[in-house]
Structure formats: structure tokens, C-alpha cells
Amino acid sequence: MEMQKLYLLVPLAPLFGAMVAGLFCRVIPRWLAHTVTIAGVATAFIASVIIFKDVQAGHVYNGTVYTWLTSGDYRFEVGFLIDTLTTTMMLVVTFVSLMVHIYTIGYMQEDPGYNRFFSYISLFTFSMLMLVMSNNFMQLFFGWEAVGLVSYLLIGFWYTRPTAIFANMKAFLVNRVGDFGFILGIGLVLAHFGSLDYKTVFEKAPELAATTINIWGAADWSLMTVTCICLFIGAMGKSAQVPLHVWLPDSMEGPTPISALIHAATMVTAGIFMVSRMSPLFELSTTALSFVLVIGAITALFMGFLGIIQNDIKRVVAYSTLSQLGYMTVALGASAYSVAIFHLMTHAFFKALLFLAAGSVIIGMHHDQDIRNMGGLRKYMPITWITSLVGSLALIGTPFLSGFYSKDSIIEAVGLSHIPGSGFAYFSVLAGVFVTAFYSFRMYFLVFHGEERFGKADDAHHHEHEGDHDDEETSHDHHHGLAPGQKPHETPWVVWLPLVLLAIPSLLIGYIAIEPMLYGNYFDGVIHIDHHAHPAMEHLKEEFHSAAAMGVHSLTSLPFILALSGVVLSWFFYMKRPDIPAAIQRRFSAIHTLLENKYYFDKFNDVVFAGGARLLGKALWRGGDVAVIDGFIVNGSAKLVGWISSITRLFQTGYVYHYAFTMIIGVFVLMTLWINRA
Numbered sequence: 001m002e003m004q005k006l007y008l009l010v011p012l013a014p015l016f017g018a019m020v021a022g023l024f025c026r027v028i029p030r031w032l033a034h035t036v037t038i039a040g041v042a043t044a045f046i047a048s049v050i051i052f053k054d055v056q057a058g059h060v061y062n063g064t065v066y067t068w069l070t071s072g073d074y075r076f077e078v079g080f081l082i083d084t085l086t087t088t089m090m091l092v093v094t095f096v097s098l099m100v101h102i103y104t105i106g107y108m109q110e111d112p113g114y115n116r117f118f119s120y121i122s123l124f125t126f127s128m129l130m131l132v133m134s135n136n137f138m139q140l141f142f143g144w145e146a147v148g149l150v151s152y153l154l155i156g157f158w159y160t161r162p163t164a165i166f167a168n169m170k171a172f173l174v175n176r177v178g179d180f181g182f183i184l185g186i187g188l189v190l191a192h193f194g195s196l197d198y199k200t201v202f203e204k205a206p207e208l209a210a211t212t213i214n215i216w217g218a219a220d221w222s223l224m225t226v227t228c229i230c231l232f233i234g235a236m237g238k239s240a241q242v243p244l245h246v247w248l249p250d251s252m253e254g255p256t257p258i259s260a261l262i263h264a265a266t267m268v269t270a271g272i273f274m275v276s277r278m279s280p281l282f283e284l285s286t287t288a289l290s291f292v293l294v295i296g297a298i299t300a301l302f303m304g305f306l307g308i309i310q311n312d313i314k315r316v317v318a319y320s321t322l323s324q325l326g327y328m329t330v331a332l333g334a335s336a337y338s339v340a341i342f343h344l345m346t347h348a349f350f351k352a353l354l355f356l357a358a359g360s361v362i363i364g365m366h367h368d369q370d371i372r373n374m375g376g377l378r379k380y381m382p383i384t385w386i387t388s389l390v391g392s393l394a395l396i397g398t399p400f401l402s403g404f405y406s407k408d409s410i411i412e413a414v415g416l417s418h419i420p421g422s423g424f425a426y427f428s429v430l431a432g433v434f435v436t437a438f439y440s441f442r443m444y445f446l447v448f449h450g451e452e453r454f455g456k457a458d459d460a461h462h463h464e465h466e467g468d469h470d471d472e473e474t475s476h477d478h479h480h481g482l483a484p485g486q487k488p489h490e491t492p493w494v495v496w497l498p499l500v501l502l503a504i505p506s507l508l509i510g511y512i513a514i515e516p517m518l519y520g521n522y523f524d525g526v527i528h529i530d531h532h533a534h535p536a537m538e539h540l541k542e543e544f545h546s547a548a549a550m551g552v553h554s555l556t557s558l559p560f561i562l563a564l565s566g567v568v569l570s571w572f573f574y575m576k577r578p579d580i581p582a583a584i585q586r587r588f589s590a591i592h593t594l595l596e597n598k599y600y601f602d603k604f605n606d607v608v609f610a611g612g613a614r615l616l617g618k619a620l621w622r623g624g625d626v627a628v629i630d631g632f633i634v635n636g637s638a639k640l641v642g643w644i645s646s647i648t649r650l651f652q653t654g655y656v657y658h659y660a661f662t663m664i665i666g667v668f669v670l671m672t673l674w675i676n677r678a
Contacts, residue, residue, distance in 0.1 A: 336414075
């Protein structure tokens with residue numbers, strides 16, 4: 001019983017903090033807002049650690065907390081499923097969230113919306129915890145929508161900036177597309193399995209593996225394939241897979257702590273978590289796995305290319321997130337669910353670190369985000385520099401760092417997979433290693449090394465964003481840039497402490513966790529793999545000896561050589577010969593234009609979907625509103641009245657014998673009708 005109270009405490013502590021900070025945000029002082037929310041998240045983190053230890057001791061819980069609604073044979077409940085997958089996610093969410101909360105004190109110091117911001121991030125933490133702790137599809141969907149809502153509020157946090165409002169609308173609408181697929185999948189589950197409870201659904205799944213359904217026409221579709229693909233479309237929206245990825249780079253309009261929390265560690269991983277949780281269903285459909293694999297491979301490779309040409313420090317990191325989410329999705333498609341969760345965890349630490357470091361650089365640069373105006377920051381911001389280096393090295397898969405273990409395991413798992421599309425995916429993840437190393441270190445060199453390019457920017461650049469400064473809620477996140485002669489400075493301890501605390505797991509967690517998570521019995525009974533059909537993990541297990549051996553062995557492997565060559569090439573291009581990238585850009589201007597326009601996804605959406613919706617609206621307005629409603633019903637009824645009255649007017653002459661004639665005719669007509677009826 002004690003543990004169950006603790007389970008409830010985990011999501012409710014952040015919710016309490018969010019309510020205090022949010023409902024009283026105009027009256028309470030700033031110190032109270034950040035104290036109550038940080039205390040809530042810290043409580044959740046400590047409780048998660050205790051629950052984690054309890055689960056390690058073998059106490060798994062799956063039960064209903066409260067029945068929300070009963071309708072016929074269906075029950076809609078709020079319940080918790082506490083197992084190793086849940087506790088892993090809980091630890092990641094609460095830890096990263098705690099770091100972000102502390103960091104926010106420094107980052108949002110001058111912002112008028114300080115209390116509101118703390119309320120939102122705590123509410124976000126609550127939503128995410130409800131999502132990962134759920135034991136049924138209804139609660140999963142509640143958390144799913146709640147994180148979408150809060151991310152909308154956070155991306156548009158500075159609501160006086162048109163770009164932020166546009167970005168949060170875009171995020172919301174793209175997520176609606178994904179969520180529509182998701183709710184169709186849940187609907188199929190309810191219709192065919194008769195329950196929304198995970199346990200019931202998973203137990204019944206093998207019986208329904210061969211079931212077919214008719215969606216339209218006479219074609220038979222496999223129920224499992226359709227359900228899994230619908231569920232995965234939900235994951236494509238949340239986890240930003242092509243073509244529903246367009247919202248994520250734009251969401252960089254929100255304050256940096258959000259980018260770290262939502263777009264690196266928690267919300268975007270909801271889709272990855274969900275597919276892993278649904279492994280008993282996905283294992284029954286090779287078609288769905290193949291679909292997942294190919295989508296992930298496209299995302300991993302092509303989003304990496306976009307990172308190469310970005311100049312905004314946050315957008316480089318955003319594209320790298322997209323690419324890494326592609327890697328996780330590829331792992332899911334190759335049936336290596338545990339590897340996907342492992343990469344999710346390692347990535348959460350080093351990517352949150354990179355985002356927060358980027359924010360630290362932005363503070364040091366007085367809110368200039370353009371990496372072309374930086375350089376040589378190493379000696380001004382030593383802590384930010386060293387933590388960024390750790391994050392970048394982990395990201396590119398340097399042997400013995402956390403990112404290496406998860407990334408290499410993904411590459412090997414895909415190499416051993418035999419499902420359709422695995423060849424293309426293997427090529428994508430390998431090429432992605434080189435691309436990742438190249439753009440990560442391009443950013444790193446441009447920001448921390450080389451000549452100092454700040455303080456020289458012309459005034460035109462300084463004032464490009466100053467126009468909307470008169471609003472009542474101005475943000476401090478506009479691009480002011482450093483004044484000439486001004487030097488960057490290291491940020492206060494509330495900003496650099498989270499960086500250091502995130503750098504530690506970025507260094508060590510892979511080495512510690514790889515054996516139990518991938519090859520031990522950590523996920524036994526949680527993640528189900530049909531080893532006969534998808535043997536990749538079995539083969540990996542045979543090849544694995546120890547974390548140390550894997551690190552040493554990799555020094556001669558292809559991924560390591562590719563990563564190293566990416567770093568060397570970016571050093572050569574951006575430190576030694578900056579004229580070469582410029583020349584390449586001129587020579588291949590067509591490719592550069594394609595990348596500059598992000599493969600025209602946004603253009604396509606604007607023209608086809610937005611344009612199509614506008615055309616449809618116009619047609620309905622012309623045909624429906626103007627012609628039928630205004631023309632026929634409203635004006636038509638007026639015309640009819642006018643026409644009747646124009647005839648009646650002929651009888652209103654003023655002569656008595658006309659009236660007598662009319663009356664006699666009238667009586668005659670009435671008599672006729674009455675006799676006929678009788």
C-alpha cells in the first residue's frame with residue numbers, strides 16, 4: 001500500500017507545483033514559484049529512484065487507481081503500470097526536468113512571465129509522467145494530448161512574437177494529424193479487443209494476429225498491420241518523423257529550457273516509448289515494422305543533412321534531435337526495442353546538455369543565436385565549453401561515452417535485421433554517423449574555437465529583431481548581440497550546475513547500463529520479441545562480451561572511422577580553410593537551395609494542405625453560404641413573400657363589389673375543400 005501512495009506522489013507532486021505557480025502566478029513572488037515547482041519535481045525524482053529500486057527488487061505493479069467511466073461492457077480507468085520500462089522513463093523525465101527547472105532560474109531571470117513559465121514546465125512534467133505510467137490506452141491518450149497542449153503553450157510562451165505564435169500553431173496542427181492516426185489505432189484496439197487495458201490487449205493479440213478487416217472495397221487488410229501503423233502515425237507526430245517532422249525546428253521559437261525539456265528529452269520520445277510498450281502488437285506485423293524502419297531511416301539521414309547548413313545555434317541542435325529520433329525509430333523497426341529505449345535514455349542526457357549549453361552560450365552572447373557571430377568562446381566560458389565538448393563527443397558516438405554504446409548497438413542491430421528496407425536503413429544510419437559528426441563539430445568549432453567574431457557585427461544585424469520591443473510582455477530572448485568591445489562571460493551557477501550534472505551521465509551511463517538493459521534480463525516480461533522472426537537482438541547478444549571490449553573493438557570499426565573523418569573534415573573546413581565550404585556552396589547552389597528550403601516540405605504543406613483547405617473553404621462559402629443559404633433560403637423566402645403580396649395587392653382596390661366578389665369566391669373554395677374531405 002505504501003508503494004501505491006508513492007506511485008501517486010510521482011505525477012501529483014509536479015501537478016501541485018504547477019497549480020500553485022499557475023493559479024497564483026500574478027500574486028506570488030518569484031522565489032515561491034520556483035521553490036514550489038522545483039520541490040515538486042525533486043520529490044517526483046526521489047520517489048522515482050525509490051520506485052526504481054523497488055522494481056529492481058522484483059515488485060512490479062499493474063492496477064487501477066480509479067474508474068473514470070463505465071459504458072456497457074467498456075471500462076475507462078486511470079491506472080498505473082510500474083515495471084522496468086516505466087521506471088526508466090520516470091527517472092529520465094524527472095531528472096532532466098529537475099535540471100531544466102534549476103537552469104530556468106538563471107535563464108528566465110529577466111522575463112516577466114517567470115511564474116507562468118515554471119507553472120507550464122511543471123504541468124508538462126505531470127503530463128509526461130501520466131503518459132509513461134499509464135496501464136491503459138485511455139490514460140496514455142490523456143497524457144499524449146496533455147503534453148501536446150503544454151508544448152503548444154510553451155512554444156508560444158512569448159505570445160507577442162508573431163514567429164512564436166506561428167510556430168506553436170504549426171506544432172499543434174501537425175500533432176493533430178498524428179493524433180488522428182493515433183486515436184484511429186486506439187479505436188481499432190477497442191473495437192476488436194474489447195478493452196483498452198494493455199495487459200488484456202497484449203494477451204489477446206496473438207489470437208487476432210491473422211484477423212483481417214475491410215476498410216474500403218473488397219481488399220482485406222491485416223488488423224495488426226493497420227492498428228500498428230495507425231498507432232505509429234501518432235508516434236510520427238509526437239516523435240517528429242518525416243513527413244510530420246516540420247513542427248520541431250520551428251518550435252525553437254520557445255525559450256531554450258523548453259527546447260531541452262520537450263524537444264530533446266521527454267515529449268519527442270513519447271512516440272518511441274509508446275512503440276516499445278506496444279512491442280507485443282508490433283511483433284505480429286512485419287509490414288508495420290518495415291514501415292517504421294524505413295520512415296526512421298529517412299528521418300535519420302535527411303534531417304542530418306539539414307543540420308549542416310543551419311546558422312542558428314538552436315536549430316543545429318534541433319536537426320540533430322530529429323536525426324537521433326530517426327535512429328531510435330530505426331531500432332524499433334529492427335525489433336531492437338531495448339536498444340531504442342537505451343538510446344532514448346543516453347540521448348536525453350547529452351541532448352538536454354547540448355541544448356542547455358546552447359542556451360548558456362546565448363546568454364553569454366547577450367541573446368545572439370547566430371553561430372557566424374561567435375568564435376573563441378572557449379576562454380570566456382570554460383564550463384560551457386567543456387560540457388558542450390562532452391555532449392558533442394557523446395552525440396557523435398565516441399567510444400566509451402554514453403552515445404557510443406546506444407548508437408553502435410542500433411547500427412549493428414539494423415545490420416543484422418532481415419526485414420524489407422533494412423538494407424536502406426543500414427546505409428542511412430552509417431552515413432548518418434559521418435553527417436552527425438560533421439555538423440556537430442562544425443557548430444562546436446565555430447562557437448568555441450577560431451577567431452572571435454563577436455562585437456564586430458554591424459548595427460543592421462543588431463536591430464533586426466528590435467521592432468517588437470514595445471509590447472507589454474517583451475522577451476529578453478531577442479537577438480541583441482554583444483555591443484562592440486563587449487566580451488562574453490560565464491553564466492551564473494544555476495545555469496552551469498545542470499550542465500555539469502548532465503555531463504556526468506553523458507560520460508558514464510552507457511558504459512554502466514548497456515549490459516543489463518540490452519543483454520541482461522532488465523526488460524524481461526516487458527518488451528516482447530519474436531526471436532524466431534526477428535533474430536537481430538539474439539545475434540547481438542552472441543557478439544557482445546563486455547562494455548569495455550565493445551569500446552576497444554570499435555576503434556577499428558566503420559562507424560568510428562566515419563565519425564572521426566566527419567570531425568577532421570569539419571575542422572579542416574571551418575578552422576583551416578573556410579573558403580572551401582563557401583566554394584562548395586557556390587558550386588552546388590541547387591542542392592544548397594533544396595536544403596535551405598528544407599526539401600520544400602513546408603512549401604508543399606502550404607500549397608497543398610493549407611491551400612487545399614482554403615480552396616475548399618472558398619468553394620463551400622461560394623456554393624454553400626452565398627448561393628444556397630443567402631441566395632436560396634434567406635433571399636428566396638423574402639422574394640416569395642414579395643411575390644405573394646404583389647398578387648394580393650391586385651385585390652386591394654377600395655371598391656365594395658371587388659371585395660364582395662373576393663369573399664364569394666373564397667367561401668366557394670372553402671366549401672369545395674370541405675365537401676371533398678367529407
